[in-house]
Amino acid sequence: xxxxxxxxxxxxxxxRYGEADRVLHLYTPERxxxxxxxxxxxxxxxxxxxxxxxxxxxxxxLYQGKSDLMTDTSAETVAGHPRLREHxxxxxxxxxxxxxxxxxxxxGEPHPGVYHLLANLLALxxxxxxxxxxxxxxxxxxxxxxxxxxxxQLAGCASCGEREHLVGFSGAAGGVVCGACEASxxxxxxxxxxxxxxxxGRSLADAPEGSARALAQxxxxxxxxxxxxxxxxLRPVGRxxxxxx
Ligand SMILES: [Zn+2]
Numbered sequence: 001x002x003x004x005x006x007x008x009x010x011x012x013x014x015x016r017y018g019e020a021d022r023v024l025h026l027y028t029p030e031r032x033x034x035x036x037x038x039x040x041x042x043x044x045x046x047x048x049x050x051x052x053x054x055x056x057x058x059x060x061x062l063y064q065g066k067s068d069l070m071t072d073t074s075a076e077t078v079a080g081h082p083r084l085r086e087h088x089x090x091x092x093x094x095x096x097x098x099x100x101x102x103x104x105x106x107x108g109e110p111h112p113g114v115y116h117l118l119a120n121l122l123a124l125x126x127x128x129x130x131x132x133x134x135x136x137x138x139x140x141x142x143x144x145x146x147x148x149x150x151x152x153q154l155a156g157c158a159s160c161g162e163r164e165h166l167v168g169f170s171g172a173a174g175g176v177v178c179g180a181c182e183a184s185x186x187x188x189x190x191x192x193x194x195x196x197x198x199x200x201g202r203s204l205a206d207a208p209e210g211s212a213r214a215l216a217q218x219x220x221x222x223x224x225x226x227x228x229x230x231x232x233x234l235r236p237v238g239r240x241x242x243x244x245x
Contacts, residue, residue, distance in 0.1 A: 005062045005070065007031065008078060010118055011054050012098040016042065022052055024072065026060070027101055029115040032108045036062050038072040048075040055081050055094045055122055079119075081126040089132040090125040097121050097140055100234055104148055104226075114147045117204075124205055131205070134215050137237040139199035139207035141222050146200060150229045152221060154197050157181055166193065169217070171224025186224075192217035 009026040012033070017023045020042045026034050041049030051058060052075060061074040084090045101118055105111055121140055124131050145151050153175025156163045162178040168185030169192075170177045176193060177185045191214035198208035199218075210218065219236060226232045 002066065003064055004073075005031070005064060007060055007062065008115075009034075009058055009060050010098070010115070010122065011052060011056045011058065012102045013054055014052060022049075023069070024052055025102055027098075027105070027115055027118060028110075029112045030110050032110045032114075033102065033106050034062070034070060034108065035068070036060075036070040036072045038075075051075050051077050051080070054098055055084060057081070057119055057122065079123060079126070081122050083129065084122065084126040087129050087132065090129045093132040093137055094122055094125055096137060096235065096237060100141060100144055103232055103234065104144055104230060111147050114144065117143055117147065120204055128205070133209075134219075134237055135195070135199075135209050136204065136207050138195075138215060138218050138222060139202075139204060141234075141237070142196060142199045142218075143204070145222065145225060148230065150225055151200065152176070152196070152225050154193065154200070169221045169224070171221070171228040174225070174229070186217075186220060188217050188221060189214065192221070196221065 007028045009028045012025040012027055015023045020040045022038045022041050024036050024038060026036060028034055038052050040046055041052055057079040059076040059078055060072055062070040063073050064070050084094055097118060105114055157166060157178040158173040158175035159177050159181035165179045166176040167179050168177045168182040169188035170185035172184055176188060191210060195208055195210040195214050195218050226234060
């Protein structure tokens with residue numbers, strides 16, 4: 001339906017288009033992910049081209065014509081996150097977060113909680129660059145799983161409900177599993193289990209830490225959950241973050 005949409009948005013990625021245009025992948029609170037074209041913004045005299053970059057949080061006016069692609073007609077900065085752009089680890093953390101949202105929530109279903117989670121992460125990385133750790137990146141992904149409805153079951157065996165002797169994790173079963181149900185699972189030790197419970201239960205700024213071994217197990221649990229339930233492969237959170245952590 002033709003008309004204008006005023007919305008906040010985070011720029012997830014941008015793609016050069018034609019001579020001077022850019023196509024934007026945006027995440028919005030009420031429309032989920034939308035794509036828009038910004039015309040002429042790669043020219044030097046563009047009024048707002050400099051803001052249409054990944055990790056910017058903006059107030060936009062988008063015009064919806066007949067095509068699926070909206071046209072961006074105005075952009076004001078809510079938060080540009082300049083300090084986030086000064087460190088390789090924070091840029092990497094922000095890029096992986098935006099990529100994960102782009103991949104997991106690309107269907108246009110609105111998830112206001114995902115918008116606020118992403119906005120919080122970008123603000124946190126800008127304010128406290130030392131938070132660009134592997135633990136924090138994994139906590140973010142766990143919260144995304146929760147928002148997407150794929151949170152792994154952690155309170156009891158995902159196959160039989162047993163609450164003790166939880167020794168493994170199975171992406172196929174959808175969570176932790178007990179000794180009797182461990183077929184097709186991998187070892188998930190208590191520390192990794194505690195990390196996942198803590199990450200889901202606390203704010204990002206208070207995300208728990210974990211040993212490299214526990215974080216590797218938690219990461220595998222997240223990746224297997226995504227593969228089984230969302231048929232999605234995300235890049236691992238990576239070396240830059242591991243080094244920062
Ligand atoms: Zn069981």
